[in-house]
Amino acid sequence: MFDAIAQYVLPAMARLHEPELRFWSAGCASGEEAYTLAVLCREYDDAAACAPRTRSLGHRVRIVGTDIDRGSLETAERGRYPEASFNETPAEIRSRHFGGAAPCSVSAQMRAITSFQRRDLLTDDAPFVEAHLIVCRNVLIYFDRPTQEAVLQRFHTLLASGGFLVLGKVEMLLGDARPLFATVEARERVYRKR
Numbered sequence: 001m002f003d004a005i006a007q008y009v010l011p012a013m014a015r016l017h018e019p020e021l022r023f024w025s026a027g028c029a030s031g032e033e034a035y036t037l038a039v040l041c042r043e044y045d046d047a048a049a050c051a052p053r054t055r056s057l058g059h060r061v062r063i064v065g066t067d068i069d070r071g072s073l074e075t076a077e078r079g080r081y082p083e084a085s086f087n088e089t090p091a092e093i094r095s096r097h098f099g100g101a102a103p104c105s106v107s108a109q110m111r112a113i114t115s116f117q118r119r120d121l122l123t124d125d126a127p128f129v130e131a132h133l134i135v136c137r138n139v140l141i142y143f144d145r146p147t148q149e150a151v152l153q154r155f156h157t158l159l160a161s162g163g164f165l166v167l168g169k170v171e172m173l174l175g176d177a178r179p180l181f182a183t184v185e186a187r188e189r190v191y192r193k194r
């Protein structure tokens with residue numbers, strides 16, 4: 001899913017002439033998803049710096065992770081993760097963006113663009129209107145089908161024109177939400193607001 005975001009979403013984001021790019025990790029649990037978005041942005045910009053005529057994301061990205069669970073959010077805000085959290089992280093990414101020995105702390109640079117808020121996806125306001133990217137993975141499964149459809153339609157309303165919705169492998173667009181999005185990548189369920 002993160003590869004798909006790097007491949008399809010970030011280049012489109014970089015091309016936008018917006019002073020701020022708002023990324024929302026909805027149902028972020030203990031923060032790994034939000035910080036991984038921060039890593040992807042940094043990696044994207046490092047690669048853009050070496051490629052002529054490629055625009056960077058620059059300092060425009062703001063990532064907000066939201067969750068209903070206070071304990072998870074405390075872990076997210078702490079930003080320190082045990083060794084096991086890095087089992088699938090390439091060694092060079094780990095050394096570039098996280099401190100040395102476990103527990104590894106996220107870098108100050110990642111913290112500067114990432115924050116967390118407690119929000120109930122079903123009843124609270126979103127962290128921002130006009131989001132450019134909403135990632136909501138393994139969260140809709142908690143809700144019944146009518147609620148899933150309502151959340152998906154709300155995401156559509158909350159996205160900026162041409163904004164992206166990423167659901168990951170497990171969940172998909174349903175019912176009346178289907179025609180609201182174009183499919184960008186079917187396997188990882190990357191969609192773009194029509």
Ligand SMILES: C[S@@+](CC[C@H](N)C(=O)[O-])C[C@H]1O[C@@H](n2cnc3c(N)ncnc32)[C@H](O)[C@@H]1O
Nearest residue numbers: 027028029067068069119120121122137138139
């Ligand atoms: C399985 S985790 C997914 C974490 C992350 N998105 C990922 O894929 O790694 C599901 C998260 O959804 C959160 N959640 C469940 N119902 C929610 C609601 N109504 N509002 C906000 N978050 C909710 C849970 O607290 C939990 O942290």
